[in-house]
Amino acid sequence: MQTYQLTLGPLTRQLPLIRLNATTSIASFVLLGDAELTDYAARQLSQRLTTTKFDYLVTMESKGIPLAQALSQATNHPRFIVLRKNRKDYMQHPLSEPVSAITTSTPQQLVLDGTDAALINHKRVIIIDDVISSGGSLTAANALLHQAGAQVVKQMAILAEGTASQRTDIDFLAPLPLFG
Numbered sequence: 001m002q003t004y005q006l007t008l009g010p011l012t013r014q015l016p017l018i019r020l021n022a023t024t025s026i027a028s029f030v031l032l033g034d035a036e037l038t039d040y041a042a043r044q045l046s047q048r049l050t051t052t053k054f055d056y057l058v059t060m061e062s063k064g065i066p067l068a069q070a071l072s073q074a075t076n077h078p079r080f081i082v083l084r085k086n087r088k089d090y091m092q093h094p095l096s097e098p099v100s101a102i103t104t105s106t107p108q109q110l111v112l113d114g115t116d117a118a119l120i121n122h123k124r125v126i127i128i129d130d131v132i133s134s135g136g137s138l139t140a141a142n143a144l145l146h147q148a149g150a151q152v153v154k155q156m157a158i159l160a161e162g163t164a165s166q167r168t169d170i171d172f173l174a175p176l177p178l179f180g
């Protein structure tokens, strides 16, 4: 299997190259289960937040969740918000937005539980995800947070993939190339 070597500070990972379609392959970065890299990335990202005042971190199901948890702890924020990809029966008055991501060919939703929406109304929030690529997930998250009346003060990720690495409105630790 072809791989891409990701280097993040002292850590290296061999990411398998996965073909998405006739013209594009991605280096698959699956953060779930990698406690070492999650903790390292959270510590690095927390150092970029020492002067940023915010109330809540917001992440997207699913790979962003362990990162948001580690970053919440590293920045002394006891609670964070998870935007889900399914509406659950236990949610109260959920808000939703359609979302498309580079890794997902079928239509999906991002869903914010109404109780979480009430919590972040008029609050300063930071969006945190493992990877930003097409930006589809980020756009949907922003739309949902706007619906909830939250103010997005920063957008962060471990990796910016493809052209996302040229964006100046996101703060990330390393670029990740796309492959032909």
Ligand SMILES: O=P(O)(O)OC[C@H]1O[C@H](OP(=O)(O)OP(=O)(O)O)[C@H](O)[C@@H]1O
Pocket: 060, 061, 062, 063, 064, 100, 101, 102, 103, 104, 129, 130, 131, 132, 133, 134, 135, 136, 137, 138
């Ligand atoms: O910038 P984009 O093109 O939107 O891609 C980035 C999103 O894709 C990945 O999630 P994925 O859709 O693979 O879902 P998962 O975390 O549930 O596996 C990643 O965790 C981001 O949320």
